Amino acid sequence: MKIAIIGSGNVGGVLATKWARAGHNILLGVRNLENFKGKGLLSNPNTGVCSIAESVKKSEVILIATPAPAAIEVTKSLGDTSGKIIIDAANVVMGRGPLGFTNVSDAILSNTSTKDVVKCFNTTGFNNMADPNYQGMAIDLFMAGDSEKGKAAAKQLALDAGFAECYDIGGNDKFELMEKFAFFWINLAMIKGQGRDIGFKLLKR
Numbered sequence: 598m599k600i601a602i603i604g605s606g607n608v609g610g611v612l613a614t615k616w617a618r619a620g621h622n623i624l625l626g627v628r629n630l631e632n633f634k635g636k637g638l639l640s641n642p643n644t645g646v647c648s649i650a651e652s653v654k655k656s657e658v659i660l661i662a663t664p665a666p667a668a669i670e671v672t673k674s675l676g677d678t679s680g681k682i683i684i685d686a687a688n689v690v691m692g693r694g695p696l697g698f699t700n701v702s703d704a705i706l707s708n709t710s711t712k713d714v715v716k717c718f719n720t721t722g723f724n725n726m727a728d729p730n731y732q733g734m735a736i737d738l739f740m741a742g743d744s745e746k747g748k749a750a751a752k753q754l755a756l757d758a759g760f761a762e763c764y765d766i767g768g769n770d771k772f773e774l775m776e777k778f779a780f781f782w783i784n785l786a787m788i789k790g791q792g793r794d795i796g797f798k799l800l801k802r
Contacts, residue, residue, distance in 0.1 A: 598750065601626045601652035601659045603671060605635030607723040608686050609662035612758060615726065617643040619757040626652030626659075650676035658750055660718070661705065662686045668695040668704045678711040682747045684754070686718035688779045702742070702772040715740055715747035716775045717755065717763065721782055722793045726758060729796065735761035736796035739778065741771035764799060 600616060602609045603626045613635065617623045623641075626649035627633040638644050646652075653659055653675045663671050665687045687701040688694075695704035702716045717740040718726065729735045738755045740748055740763055748765055755763035766774065785791045 598622070598658050598754070599656045600624070600754075601649075601656035602662065603649055603652070603659065603675070604662035604664075605633065605638060606662065608718065608726065609660060610635045610638060611723045611726045612660060612662070612686075612718065612754075613638050613644060614641065615758040616754060617641040621754075621757070624652040624656055626650075649674050653678060653681065656681070658682045658684060658754070660684045660686060661701075662718075665689045665694040665701050666696075668698075668701045669708050672705045672708040675709060678709045681711050682713045682715065682744070682750050683709065683711060684718065684747070684751050685714060685716050688719050688776045688783075690780065690783065700772045700776050702769070702775075706769070713742075713744040713747040714769075715742035715744055715751045716772050717741075717751040719775060720779045721796055722786065724793050725796050729759045729761075731796060731798075734798065735759060736798050737761055738763040739766050739775065740764070741766050741768065741775045743768040762799070 599622045601624050602613050605625045613623045623644040625646040685702045698704040702714055706714050720739050738760045740751045752763040786793050
């Protein structure tokens with residue numbers, strides 16, 4: 598896939614690395630071509646950098662991995678997203694999010710042309726994206742959205758990042774539930790002191 602990554606910090610940087618190694622073509626979409634996070638990512642020949650709008654224009658899939666309060670501004674900077682898939686990896690945490698919205702994905706949908714928006718890669722820490730394996734077993738991811746095309750792409754990218762499975766929990770009406778699940782992980786890891794090296798696995802009898 599051709600993937601634009603908007604936000605090359607912890608989450609965006611790790612996923613850029615994993616996906617480039619899996620053979621996907623990565624374009625980091627940045628505001629300033631001379632000064633941006635993740636310059637080291639360009640050491641992979643499958644990774645390049647250009648303006649945000651240009652990265653979107655050249656890509657099939659867009660990952661938004663920027664802080665939640667910037668979601669509206671970032672989405673408006675994407676340009677024409679017709680026919681594109683947007684994967685939203687951000688969360689409203691402690692009330693800090695896009696003004697007027699209870700979750701990031703709805704803010705994105707309200708400010709862009711594509712309806713292929715999927716919530717994924719938001720329910721665990723970037724450390725688990727770098728290494729999803731626990732005692733020989735890979736943990737799982739989860740996704741939500743009305744777009745079947747978007748969810749197919751998100752699932753493939755989750756598998757390419759090394760996760761065991763990416764479970765579909767429902768449509769756009771489950772965006773907020775996904776963010777609450779993310780806060781459940783954050784609460785355990787940070788507030789309750791379990792640490793970042795914890796992950797979720799769906800077990801079946």
